[in-house]
Amino acid sequence: MIKLVLSDMDNTLLPFGQTLVSPRTVDAIHEVLDAGVLFGPATGRDTVEITRFFGGDEDCFMTGIFSNGKRIRARGSYVQTTLISHDALVRIAGALDAERGMFVVCYPNETDLTNPAFCVRATKEEIAPFERRSAFVGTVVDEVPDVPFIAATIACPGGPERMDRCRAVVAEVAPDVDIVSPVPSWFDILPAGVSKGAGLDVLLDSLGLGVDEVAVFGDAENDLEIMRKVPYAVAVANATDEVKRVARYRVGASADEGMADALLEVARATRAGELPAFLREEFR
Known part of the structure; x- marks a missing residue:
């Protein structure tokens, strides 16, 4: 069963340049949370930027991998912060x-x-x-x-x-x-050595979850390492060719709110005690 959903932000959860996550997608995140599944961004953006994207709705980012793994948050607590060398x-x-x-x-x-x-x-x-x-x-x-x-x-x-x-x-x-x-x-x-993929290890250890209990969604180069680490790696339809080769599953495009559809399916499937439909057919 999926117990954690991690999603890239730009061109995955929302189209690049869009300043707010759509109300439908936010509602879908809350459906996932209400079903008992954790949700969080896995993003190059830092937490202050994410606050702005979600209009201050902190429930949407109590857990997540921020700043490409330099900041990790688990159930509202920051468990790791790594700064960049000035030199x-x-x-x-x-x-x-x-x-x-x-x-x-x-x-x-x-x-x-x-x-x-x-x-x-x-x-x-x-x-x-x-x-x-x-x-x-x-x-x-x-x-x-x-x-x-x-x-x-x-x-x-x-x-x-x-x-x-x-x-x-x-x-x-x-x-x-x-x-x-x-x-x-x-x-x-x-x-060197810091990435979304390395951050996943820290986050899962903090949450007590395994790699087979998380679904990771992404679209671009900085998603590749984390997607290679999980069985349930999912590309949005607008992802780069390299991401599509790595991801085993697909959902709709960012511009079409493909993530909202996927999240609603995660919530439905969790309540039914089954795997989401989009994770039953591999694209490789």
């Missing part, structure tokens, strides 16, 4: 100075609902499209501030070749971090 961010920001249009965005651990961020040696014009797309309030700085950061990203405008170039630059100057791309032209920076 690594300085090295990456310096290396990207020679790369046209690329820059580091740093998110302080002490934050608020405006989602403030420091953009290192970028122009306001360069920041603007990413600021609108990812919903942060950017401040241009000459150096990485010496404060604790829970998250950092890299803006990388351009196509796949530019993304590959960014990966190569970061790998050379900062082997102590990993970068993953949740959406085009954008990387999340993670301490």
